[in-house]
Amino acid sequence: MSLSFVFTLRPMVAAGALLTAFATPALAEQIVVSNYGVSANGMPFAVAMEKGFFKEEGADVTGILSSAGGGTTLRNMLAGDAPYAEVNPNAVFAALQKGADIKIVSDNVLTVAEFVWAVKPDSPIHSPKDLTGRKIGYTNPRSTSQALATLVLQAGDLKPHDAELVKTGGFGEGIPALDMGLIDVAPIPEPLWSKYKTKYRPIAKASELLPPIANVVGVAAGDASPEKAAFISAVIRARRKAVDYMKAHPDESATIIAQVYNLDPAVARSAVENLVGATTAGLPYWGSGQIHMEGLTRAVDVQKMVGALSGDVDVKGAVDTRYLPDDIKAIK
Known part of the structure; x- marks a missing residue:
């Protein structure tokens, strides 16, 4: 400027x-x-x-x-x-x-430390390495959540095509999508995570997994x-x-x-x-x-x-x- x-x-x-x-x-x-x-x-x-x-x-x-x-x-x-x-x-x-x-x-x-990727408590997914063949939610095409989902897969030594990325339209919309089994993993940023953290189990946290x-x-x-x-x-x-x-x-x-x-x-x-x-x-x-x-x-x-x-x-x-x-x- x-x-x-x-x-x-x-x-x-x-x-x-x-x-x-x-x-x-x-x-x-x-x-x-x-x-x-x-x-x-x-x-x-x-x-x-x-x-x-x-x-x-x-x-x-x-x-x-x-x-x-x-x-x-x-x-x-x-x-x-x-x-x-x-x-x-x-x-x-x-x-x-x-x-x-x-x-x-x-x-x-x-x-991007506000991001957590979470699953239902009984899910067999425990880390990014378990995401092969799974459905990962993101908000909209070309969004930050789509890009970060790719980075999460990379952190598990996986390729983007090893899992299916599913558009949910929003973070709030990802919660019912996870409940209904439409996706296996949902990105849940703060403050949504603090609201739902007792209901779901994190399998990846951006603060621990991704660089600044x-x-x-x-x-x-x-x-x-x-x-x-x-x-x-x-x-x-x-x-x-x-x-x-x-x-x-x-x-x-x-x-x-x-x-x-x-x-x-x-x-x-x-x-x-x-x-x-x-x-x-x-x-x-x-x-x-x-x-x-x-x-x-x-x-x-x-x-x-x-x-x-x-x-x-x-x-x-x-x-x-x-x-x-x-x-x-x-x-x-």
Whole structure:
């Protein structure tokens, strides 16, 4: 994301202009978060809103809009002129390939640790090695769940054709499909897993099985005004503060999330505790915003596996770190 006028000035003047941009009071704006109120990725935003972290950091966030998918989230952001959105990276790269003027400005969820693949208690399946000839559920073609199902098979030294992947249309829909025997294995992400964990048995956990894969990222349009630039930076700082708060105060955070997500408090508490404590190759589930290039590159590779992306993808060129706090500006 570039402020083009900055680069036409001499260095000292440009630096002053940039500082002025970020010192400008932030606007009152909405932000867009994919599957907010449903999926675990957006939980820190609920905490940031309830605890007043947005206002503390200088962003008057008037509301958080939810969208059902990455492409929808980006369209809502651009159509509504929202300064910031949280979305899955494959939607970002697909939009960039079509010429969209957007940038990845924060790396929000660094792993897919919310995923568990589960079976009925009496199932003979105990690990990915037992999946030969079995039916594995996934949500929709070219989805993350389809790509991850392929990785689970690989973890069991199996090929994609060794099992049958069955579209269920959604994670919630996968539960009755498992009950009725339409599939043998269902992907159950948090907070659904915390709701159903006493009913089913896990045969694979992403946090233990899969490497860090960029899950959702913060995105902004490439032509942010000085006011919107200040707002974006403040949103990133507030979300980071919420992630830290969730680690220090998981019970209170779970109470907030239970209200926003309409969850049983025990389910919310279990989900928060599971994800706050989850690490994958040393990386947490909810990140600070700092960019991890390896995870982003791996996300691209995973999406190419299922045909969601093709051709050359300029991962590094998609990233703009100017909105990040100085201590996390460096790309890892």
